[in-house]
Amino acid sequence: MSTRPMRRGDALARQRGPKSQPSKDLFFKKRCKDIQDGKLIPIIGDTIRNAHIFDHDADQNLGVATAKNQANSHIDYDKLNVTEELTQSWANGGTYLEGKEEPITYPLTDNIRIARVAQFYALVHNEPLTAKEDYLSFLKDELIGIAYDVAEMKNDNEEMAFIRQLAEEQTLSYSDIVAELDYPQFPEGQEDPLQILARLPIKVYITTSYHDFIERELEAAGKYPQSRLCFWNMAPENLAPEHRPNPDYKPDKNNPVVYHLLGMEQYPASMVLSEDDYLDLLWAIARDEKGQSHNGDGIIPPYFEHVLKESSLLLLGYRLHDWDLKVLFRGLLRGDEGFVKRRRSSTAIHIDLDEQPMINDKEKDRKQAEKYIKDYFKQASFDVKFSRSDDFINTLWQEWLDWIGAES
Structure with missing residues (x-):
């Protein structure tokens, strides 16, 4: 490509x-x-870097879908950084086991702590390496999804076709996809x-x-x-x-x-x-x-x-x-x-x-x-x-x- x-x-x-x-x-x-x-x-x-990659329109609001704020939590969910928002999305999306149709999702309330979510998924798979590979795949899918949504809102058919092509390139790393999308994009000045x-x-x-x-x-x-x-x-x-x-x-x-x-x-x-x-x-x-x-x-x-x-x-x-x-x-x-x-x-x-x-x-x-x-x-x-x-x-x-x- x-x-x-x-x-x-x-x-x-x-x-x-x-x-x-x-x-x-x-x-x-x-x-x-x-x-x-x-x-x-x-x-x-x-x-x-990640804060700017997912802040696709430079409005300081990340494009990551996260759960609603928890009223009784000691955590200020309005102050989550990109890693915490991505972690929450990974935790809520779950991980798949071979032969299972439904994903296994993180069951605890501290779903913004990446080390704990990764610990859970490593135990689910009984293999730490699988959890790490799952996280890298999640990052790529999350970025591709956000980029596609942005292109769709802009009615940019050429961009959407390009992103679909990116999604099919299995050998590309997360860093490669970031480069192909020319992310992050900063406002003039x-x-x-x-x-x-x-x-x-x-x-x-x-x-x-x-x-x-x-x-x-x-x-x-x-x-x-x-x-x-x-x-x-x-x-x-x-x-x-x-x-x-x-x-x-x-x-x-x-x-x-x-x-x-x-x-x-x-x-x-x-x-x-x-x-x-x-x-x-x-x-x-x-x-x-x-x-x-x-x-x-x-x-x-x-x-x-x-x-x-x-x-x-x-x-x-x-x-x-x-x-x-x-x-x-x-x-x-x-x-x-x-x-x-x-x-x-x-x-x-x-x-x-x-x-x-x-x-x-x-x-x-x-x-x-x-x-x-x-x-x-x-x-x-x-x-x-x-x-x-x-x-x-x-x-x-x-x-x-x-x-x-x-x-x-």
Whole structure:
């Protein structure tokens, strides 16, 4: 299948998005210095891209069908992010067993917790791999369905025919379908946050996404990224040659590395999805730190151990209660006291309070939540900035342009 011409045009030709007022906060000046020194590592959550993919008309309302708000729930369903809405849709849609006509749906009320829904489906199938493959198929079907509905509302027969053709292409991954649909589509003047991060002279990216969205944007920016993933449950020889560890590989700004901590969709078995997967990953990291890795290969490559200690880390797109953030904080970032002291003091974390469904809107509660979050992450030498991911990345981009302009 041939890919259609890009409808967004050459986004890389735009050097600036909407003009924002440069911040006088030294925080961003330090981040720019870290970028210049090759000492900044973005750690990127899955929602950074998926939120825009499913927000098909850029109205900040996701196109995912979810259940009605539960009046007696402690969860604010108006604050669900894309992963939680997708999880709810997956839970309500159910999974099919061979020989059964009716799907088996998730029976509990916490149907927005992907690790728990995945745990249930893994038990239903008696096979964790089947649950992961089911989730990847669900993502593709959900996206195809939403794209088709949008085309149908627009009476775009050509687009509908193209989407039907996409649905028949069994070999396409979720990331492939996103690219074929030319998603996400941004309104004029709004920057793609992943494109901004790809344009910055960064040599190491860490992501908890299963998809290669960052790599695609890096390639579009004229760079040559290498993908690596965590060997928490598989040996490197099971990977394609381009994904196997190379002890001689030294990333730089034109040849960056993208490290997938929670696996990649090309290798469903590598995906950390259920609660058991997350616990097994933490155990594997703990064994690795003691030199007891089960397959003889380090969970965290030696190069990453060095750069994590020497770099400023920037977390983007995470929720306080999510397993991916917990594993990052407890397994990869916090470390022992000596590790924290050796790491650059400028390490930063970004949290959007408005997107935390467990936090009340009362001013007193929000202030207490801010203090709690700052104190909690201070244990790992993190500063905290409160803002939306897109706004934060746009501000960083503007500050970087001002920085390199002042330096030149």
